[in-house]
Amino acid sequence: MLRNCFLVVFLAINALGVAQEPQKDSLMNPKDSIANDSIEDYYVRFEGDSILMSSIELDEVYLFGELEFTNRRDKLRYYILRRKTLKVYPYAKLAAERLVELNDSLQLIKKRRHQRRYTRKVQKYIEGEFSEELKKLTRTEGQILVKLIHRQTGTTAFDLVKELRSGWRAFWYNTTASLFKISLKEEFQPEKTHEDYLIEDILQRAFAASRLERQESVLDYDYAQLTNKWKSRPPSTGN
Numbered sequence: 001m002l003r004n005c006f007l008v009v010f011l012a013i014n015a016l017g018v019a020q021e022p023q024k025d026s027l028m029n030p031k032d033s034i035a036n037d038s039i040e041d042y043y044v045r046f047e048g049d050s051i052l053m054s055s056i057e058l059d060e061v062y063l064f065g066e067l068e069f070t071n072r073r074d075k076l077r078y079y080i081l082r083r084k085t086l087k088v089y090p091y092a093k094l095a096a097e098r099l100v101e102l103n104d105s106l107q108l109i110k111k112r113r114h115q116r117r118y119t120r121k122v123q124k125y126i127e128g129e130f131s132e133e134l135k136k137l138t139r140t141e142g143q144i145l146v147k148l149i150h151r152q153t154g155t156t157a158f159d160l161v162k163e164l165r166s167g168w169r170a171f172w173y174n175t176t177a178s179l180f181k182i183s184l185k186e187e188f189q190p191e192k193t194h195e196d197y198l199i200e201d202i203l204q205r206a207f208a209a210s211r212l213e214r215q216e217s218v219l220d221y222d223y224a225q226l227t228n229k230w231k232s233r234p235p236s237t238g239n
Contacts, residue, residue, distance in 0.1 A: 064205055065231070081195070082202045084141045085148075086212065089203065091134070092148035093215045143182050147196060151188040154218040158184035191221050197230050 069075035102119070109115045137145065146157045153160070161184065162170035174184045190197040204223055206212040 064208070065227075078198065081144075081198060084138075084144055085199050085202045086206060088137065088141050088145040089148055089206075089212055091145055092152045093213065095149055096152035096215060096218075139180050139182060142177075142180075143186065144199065146182065146184055146186045147188040147199065150186070151200075151217045151219060152215060156185050156187060188217075188219065190226050191229070194230060197226050200226065 067078070069078065105118065106115050109118055149155075149157050149160070158170050158174050161173055170184070177184050188196055188199075190200045200217075200223060203212065207214040
């Protein structure tokens with residue numbers, strides 16, 4: 001029953017859509033770009049001469065401190081959490097990508113019944129491609145996945161199921177999951193929960209090391225500020 005619960009959660013994700021920001025025109029006229037920005041962004045004066053310079057936007061870089069542990073038990077817990085987080089993150093990332101893709105496709109389909117038909121096809125495709133992998137998740141991996149789904153989509157797994165399968169089914173699956181100490185209503189709150197911060201720290205280190213493909217969270221928090229807040233606490237999976 002628990003495995004079916006995770007499968008429904010994942011299918012629910014792939015049956016919903018989110019708005020996508022329009023892409024900027026890559027062929028924008030350079031003159032138009034300069035006209036809309038401050039002239040100081042493009043010129044630097046040296047002894048009366050003007051040198052044309054274009055502004056370059058650099059990616060944000062984090063400097064990671066060395067991990068410190070109070071004891072061997074905390075160290076073991078952290079590395080277990082890291083292994084599980086790295087395992088389930090790709091599913092959460094895929095969920096967010098499917099939301100955007102599905103929404104873009106549905107915008108091109110005018111008739112409601114055709115939208116429903118297309119959504120069902122997507123569900124069958126996802127089920128055939130990922131159902132066996134999702135069934136292999138442990139309880140703790142499933143709970144981390146629920147949190148990361150919220151991190152990537154801004155919506156809890158419970159609300160995703162509710163949108164797709166009605167409120168009653170969402171209640172039922174949440175109750176079933178609770179028997180295994182898993183809540184589909186769980187949110188990702190790294191500013192409040194120490195374990196969630198550790199998950200974010202694991203992700204950021206993995207992004208920097210190119211172990212995972214970066215996908216920014218849709219939630220409003222700053223990793224650097226979180227690090228300053230939690231730096232007085234050793235890496236432990238406790239809250």
